[in-house]
Amino acid sequence: MTYETVASVDQAVAEALEGERRRQNETLSMIASENHVSEAVMEAQSSELTNNYAEGYPGERYYAGCEYADEVEQLAIDRAKELWGADHVNVQPHSGSQANMAVYLAMLDPGDKILSLDLTHGGHLSHGHPANFAGKTYEVEQYKVDEETGYIDYEGLAAKAESFDPDIIVSGYSAYPREVEWERIQKAADSADAYHLADIAHITGLVAADVHASPVGVADFVTGSTHKTIRAGRGGIVMCDDEYADAIDNAVFPGAQGGPAMHNIAGKAVGFGEALSEDFQAYAEQTIANAQAxxxxxxxxxxxxxxxxTDNHxxxxxxxxxxxxTTGKTVESALESVGVVLNANTVPGETRSAFDPSGIRIGTPGVTTRGFTESTCREVADLIARIVDDPEDEETLSAVATRVDELTDEYTLYE
Structure with missing residues (x-):
């Protein structure tokens, strides 16, 4: 057993952890927001920094005993600045959603206006869905993609900005397969005298590797997740110009969070260091090539x-x-049963419930980390098509499951 120390005190948790390790090893993760971090990142995240209470920022902590926390967090900050070219970086948010919360808290008052992409068209909950804190706190209207083309309706966005007069426009998406034209959104924000928040949660790694246009230096604020295409410690990040640095830092701590998760920040530092390598550049390029194949x-x-x-992952x-x-949930369930893990997803012009929508979202970050190339991804497409065409045929399910087993054995993940 890998988790022998855990097993010695808690057999049930150890067995669940072993099960998860086995599940990841034996299935193809094609959920677009998931990836597999390195053993080095996982080791950093399980370090003694989990015991450290480091409220504040490097050199300005509220507790003693933070010299190594300072060192690790500064490494994460400096590497992030190098990766994305930002003036100021806060690496403390626990998630991309909390990174967005920090921007809202820093720049908006309750009742202010947010203009963001409709969730069913590829937006995110934290961009103003009524079930989320953003939708409960602010007035929200949404723009959409053109249902004919599937591309963002930039003219409709600009018209909505003019009529709605938002305080902030949110760009960056969780289910949008095309490159974003940040400058066009910034132009709409400028016309409305609004801030522009670009949420690159999904494409942090692609932007870092310069295989997707960057909003840094265009938008006022750039937020993201640090565990998707960037493959670093789980959490979030906020980037901005120096003029907004104090407002953002105060919004993260003490505004939205207490002590930072220093063990996760250690994982961010290691992952950011890995992303500065030539190997990562090749990985990002392959991720897009695989998605297109x-x-x-x-x-x-x-x-x-x-x-x-698609232009991205x-x-x-x-x-x-x-x-x-056939619904997305039917496909999701059938594919999971044969070891291909992806998610049902709404599509523009959705006619079904979001709980059982009409589409599926497929991502290539995880299988690219395994070592898949275009030819492997074309074969995976063949396997997906077989299941979608006949999701209840036992012979088909068995044959596809056998091939998935062979692929996961050939392209190993964690030993």
């Missing part, structure tokens, strides 16, 4: 993709044209 092959099988393809399949009686 997967998209092309699915289209050859007759599937309809939102926007007709994810693609959205609209099942309605090719499989009108």
């Amino acid at each position: 997967l998209a092309d092959r699915l289209q050859e099988h007759g599937f309809t993709l939102v926007s007709g393809g 994810l693609l959205l399949v609209d099942l309605r044209p090719s499989h009108p009686d």
Whole structure:
């Protein structure tokens, strides 16, 4: 057993951890927001820094005993600045959502206006969904993608900004397969005298590797997750110009959080260091190439993709044209049963419930970390198509499961 120390005090938790390790090793993670960090990142995240209470910032802590916490956090900050070219970086947010919360808290008052992308069109809960803190605290209106093209309706966004007069416009998305034109959104923000928050949670690694346009230096604030395409310690990040530095730092601590999770910040530091390597550049390029190969092959099988393809690490399949009686949840469940893990997802013009929508979202960060290339991803597309075409056929399910087992054995993950 890998978790022998845990097992000596808590067998039940150790068995669950072993099960999760085995699940990740034996399945293909194609959830666009998931990835596999290195053993070095995991080791850093399980370090003694988990015991350290380091309220405040490097050199300005409220407790003693923070000399090594300071060193680690400063490394994470400096490496983030090098990766993304930001003037100021806060690495303490516990998640991308809390990074967004910090920006709202720093720059908005309750009742102020947010303009963001509709959730069913690829937006995120923290951009103003009524069930989320942002939707409960601020007045929110939303722009959409063009349902014909699947691309952001930039003209509609600008018109909405003019009529709604928002205090902040949010760009960056959780289910948008195309490159974002940050300057066009900034122009709309300037016209409305609004701040511009670019949430790059999904594409942090792609932006760092310069394979996707960067909003740093364009938008007023850039937030993101640190565990998706960037493969660092789990959490969030806020980047901004120096003029907003104090407001952002005060909004993170003490505004939205107490003590930082220093063990996760250690993971961020290690992951950011890994992302500065040539190997990571090749990884980011391969991630996009894999997504495009997967998209092309699915289209050859007759599937309809939102926007007709992808520029990044994810693609959205609209099942309605090719499989009108099949829902995303049916596909998600059938694929999970054979070891391919992805998620059901809403699509523009959604006609079903968000709990059982009409599409699926597929990502390539995890399988690229395994070592998959375009040819492997084309084969995975073939396997997905077989399941979608006949999700209840036992012979098909068995054959695909066998091939997935062979692929996970060939492209190993954690020993």
